[in-house]
Amino acid sequence: MSAGRVRSVVIAGGGTAGWMAAALLSHRLAPLGIAITLVESTTIGTVGVGEATTPAIRDFFAEAGLDEAEVMRASNATAKLGILFDGWAGDDSRFFHPFGLYGTPSNGVDFHQYWSKLRAGGNRTTLDQFSLASQLALGGRMMTPLRPAPDYAFFDWAVHFDAALFARHLREVAEARGVTRVDARIERVERCGDTGRLLSLHTDTGARISGDLFIDCTGFRALLAGETLAEPYDDWRTLLPVDRAVAIPCAYREDAAPIEPYTRVTARSAGWRWRIPLRHRIGNGYVYASSHLSDDEAAATLRATLEGEALAEPNLLRFTTGRRQRAWVSNCVALGLAAGFLEPLESTSITLIYSGLQRLLALFPDDGMDPALADEYNRITRLEYERVRDFLVLHYWANGRSEPFWLDRRATPLPDALAHKIRLFEARGRMVRMEWETFADPSWLAIFVGLGIMPKAWDPLADGFTSQQIESAFGRMTRDVAKLAASAPTHRAWLAAMLGEATG
Numbered sequence: 025m026s027a028g029r030v031r032s033v034v035i036a037g038g039g040t041a042g043w044m045a046a047a048l049l050s051h052r053l054a055p056l057g058i059a060i061t062l063v064e065s066t067t068i069g070t071v072g073v074g075e076a077t078t079p080a081i082r083d084f085f086a087e088a089g090l091d092e093a094e095v096m097r098a099s100n101a102t103a104k105l106g107i108l109f110d111g112w113a114g115d116d117s118r119f120f121h122p123f124g125l126y127g128t129p130s131n132g133v134d135f136h137q138y139w140s141k142l143r144a145g146g147n148r149t150t151l152d153q154f155s156l157a158s159q160l161a162l163g164g165r166m167m168t169p170l171r172p173a174p175d176y177a178f179f180d181w182a183v184h185f186d187a188a189l190f191a192r193h194l195r196e197v198a199e200a201r202g203v204t205r206v207d208a209r210i211e212r213v214e215r216c217g218d219t220g221r222l223l224s225l226h227t228d229t230g231a232r233i234s235g236d237l238f239i240d241c242t243g244f245r246a247l248l249a250g251e252t253l254a255e256p257y258d259d260w261r262t263l264l265p266v267d268r269a270v271a272i273p274c275a276y277r278e279d280a281a282p283i284e285p286y287t288r289v290t291a292r293s294a295g296w297r298w299r300i301p302l303r304h305r306i307g308n309g310y311v312y313a314s315s316h317l318s319d320d321e322a323a324a325t326l327r328a329t330l331e332g333e334a335l336a337e338p339n340l341l342r343f344t345t346g347r348r349q350r351a352w353v354s355n356c357v358a359l360g361l362a363a364g365f366l367e368p369l370e371s372t373s374i375t376l377i378y379s380g381l382q383r384l385l386a387l388f389p390d391d392g393m394d395p396a397l398a399d400e401y402n403r404i405t406r407l408e409y410e411r412v413r414d415f416l417v418l419h420y421w422a423n424g425r426s427e428p429f430w431l432d433r434r435a436t437p438l439p440d441a442l443a444h445k446i447r448l449f450e451a452r453g454r455m456v457r458m459e460w461e462t463f464a465d466p467s468w469l470a471i472f473v474g475l476g477i478m479p480k481a482w483d484p485l486a487d488g489f490t491s492q493q494i495e496s497a498f499g500r501m502t503r504d505v506a507k508l509a510a511s512a513p514t515h516r517a518w519l520a521a522m523l524g525e526a527t528g
Contacts, residue, residue, distance in 0.1 A: 028390045030058060034235030036210060036225060036248055038064030040187055041360025041377050042241035043194035044084065048381050050201040051089040061233055062198070063225055065209040075187055075300045075307045076104060076287045076371040078462075079123050079180040084378045090197065097523050098193035099185035100303040103285045103515060105161040107370070109474060111291035114424040119474030120286070121370075124157035124179025125466055127501055130489070135175070136469055137483040138494050140453050144482070145491055151473055153502045155179070159509035161286040166519070167512035176501045177508055182371070184287065184300045184307070206233060210242075213252045221355045221393070222248065236391050239384075240358040244365070249348055249358035256349045257364075263417050263436060264345040266295050266367050270323045271309040271339045275332035285515040289369060293317065294429045296369065297326065303519065305335055311367060316429040343367075347409045352398040357384055364409055369419060372412050375462060379408060407460040414442040415463050415471070422475035446477065453479035 033049060035042050046062050053060070085092050095101065106122040113119070127135030139151065152158040157179035160166060169179055199205060208227035216223055224234040240248035249255045261267060288299040295312030310326040317325075323338040347364030351357060359380045366372055383404055387397040420433035421442075438446070441458060448454040449472055455465040472478075489497075513521070 028392060029056070030236045030389060030391050032059040032061070032235045033237045033239065034225060034233055035060065035062040035239045035241055037241035037243060037362070038062060038191065038195070038205075039241065039243065039360070040191050040374065041243075041362070042239075043191045043198060044088075044374070044377050045239050045241060045359060045381060046198035046203045047090065047194040047201075048084065048088040048378075049385075050198050050203050052087070052385055054201070059204070060198075060202070061204045061206060061235065063206045063208060063210060063227065063233060065228075066207055067209065075302065076184050076298070076368070077182040078371055078375045079182045080375045080378055081182055082180075084374075087382075088197075093523055095190070095193060096183060096185070096519075099183075099187075099190040100305075101183045101185035101190075102283055102301055102303055102519060103166050104182040104184050104287060104371075105157045105166070105179065105285045106287075108161070108286050108288045109291075109419075110288060111425070112289075112296075112419065112423055113475050117424065119470070120152055120155075120158045120162060121467060121470040121474070122152075122155045122157035122161065122179065123181055124155055125175050126151050126469065127154040127498075128175040130497075131485065133483055133485045133488070134453070134455070134465075137453055137486040138489070138498075140479050140482040141486045142491060142494055142498065143478075147495065147498075149498060149502065151470070154498070154505060156505050156508055157181075159505055160512055161284070163509055163512075164282050164284060164515055165509060165512040166285045166515040167508075168518075168522075170508075174504075176505055181285075184302055186302055186304075206231060210247060213248060215252070219354070220253075222252070236355065237389070237393075238356045240356055240362040241360055243361040244343065246348065246358060246362040248356045249351070249353060249362055253353045253356060255353050255358075257344070258346045258349055259344055260346040260413060261344060263413065263439070264367055264420070265313045265315065265432075266311050267343060267345070268314045268317075268319065268322065269309050269311045269341040269343070269368070270319065270326055271307065271341070272323075272326055272330060272337075273305045273307055273335045274330040275305055275335060277332050280516075283515050283519070287371065291423070291425060291430075292325065293427045294322075297329065298368070306332065309368075311369070313429055316427075345413075347406070350398070350402045351380065351405045352384075352401045354398075355389075355393050357401070363405070366409065366412050366416060369416055370412070370463070372462065376408070376412070379462075380405065404460055407458075408462060410439070410441070411458060411461050412463075414439050414445075415468070417442060418446070418468075418471055419475070422471075422477055424476060446472075450477060450480060452481050452483060 156177045208229045210225050212226040214224045222238045283301045290297045294317035298309045300307035310322045351363040423430045445456045
């Protein structure tokens with residue numbers, strides 16, 4: 025080892041964040057011979073960081089050197105093509121947020137500008153008809169994406185999985201790569217008296233685990249970044265006031281029941297309910313504001329809506345939406361819940377873990393821990409969290425419901441960046457992409473249109489084609505999308521083929 029190089033990384037905490045860090049770093053840092061140790065206690069439960077993901081999870085599989093099919097088999101995973109929103113724009117409303125594109129742009133003009141033009145003339149073809157991801161999902165079908173593909177057929181996919189099984193699989197992979205796991209409770213954190221840097225973790229077994237770089241994956245407790253280094257936490261509950269979630273898994277009604285390739289989120293009186301279909305069970309939860317609903321009422325409401333036998337007692341989670349002001353402090357980087365929490369509406373928790381790890385690798389320090397690296401890491405992290413926060417706030421602010429909780433959401437003052445995005449889209453369908461946006465323009469378009477935010481005008485350049493020409497092109501696109509979707513196998517059959525299993 026050359027002088028000044030980081031020789032050891034210590035990960036405090038396991039669960040999804042800890043074992044994602046161990047699996048990725050053990051793969052990417054292998055050429056450097058850096059020792060990686062993870063400390064977790066089997067006596068301390070972990071908070072499952074969701075069972076739904078975004079397509080970035082499959083980038084994580086690839087970068088961490090994981091076999092996609094093997095991960096899916098190990099975690100009882102299913103495919104996810106997007107999110108179905110029930111009741112957000114009103115009791116009988118429904119719209120879909122796909123992981124894919126809508127239509128095809130032409131002559132440098134975005135597709136939705138042509139769609140807006142025809143809509144103003146009375147055409148009622150929906151955006152979903154131009155999205156292969158939407159048509160597959162709503163038809164209960166799945167296919168491997170075509171590459172190359174025309175824009176209207178371009179889509180990506182994510183996974184639903186059992187978070188505990190996922191973490192277990194990552195642990196097996198990481199340990200096989202040489203990661204050392206210490207099963208112990210951290211009782212004390214030792215710091216340097218001169219610099220304040222973390223030196224070691226002291227456990228209830230008497231072990232002293234030293235390291236050059238520490239990663240805090242201790243969940244909401246944030247033992248290293250919060251309790252030890254006292255990094256402040258920005259509370260965002262004025263913008264995202266839901267602060268509770270209750271979860272109950274349930275069985276399918278029938279063994280051969282269809283497995284929908286999407287997450288369903290249904291608006292309720294004080295928040296929203298999730299439904300996540302796995303191969304062996306269904307994940308259910310109610311995310312709500314305790315100022316509008318009691319824990320007992322939330323659990324009773326969720327239990328009453330289960331479609332099959334409950335497989336566990338209600339699991340209650342309390343949280344505060346927000347972020348730690350600095351995720352990288354001294355020689356400690358906070359990941360997952362230790363860094364912040366943005367409610368699970370768009371399944372961003374695991375995405376934020378992965379992007380945090382990508383930033384750490386891109387800015388990986390030597391043992392001098394140059395503050396410039398941490399400053400850049402923290403700048404990007406702040407922007408990313410704020411951009412995701414604003415995307416989530418849009419869902420609530422533009423709702424069409426009448427309960428007090430939802431009326432309060434419409435009265436929430438918007439962050440400046442979000443208000444700017446809305447103004448530009450309403451004015452002329454202009455999409456504004458900001459630095460470190462997690463969600464691309466098609467995602468914003470899905471939520472804008474799904475919640476009734478429509479442009480007042482379209483791009484004048486869309487008038488380069490007549491309405492008849494546009495309608496002809498639209499007809500070809502919708503027919504091709506429908507034909508491709510109809511040719512795809514059911515989600516269950518696709519899973520069996522992808523995982524190498526008999527369909528039964």
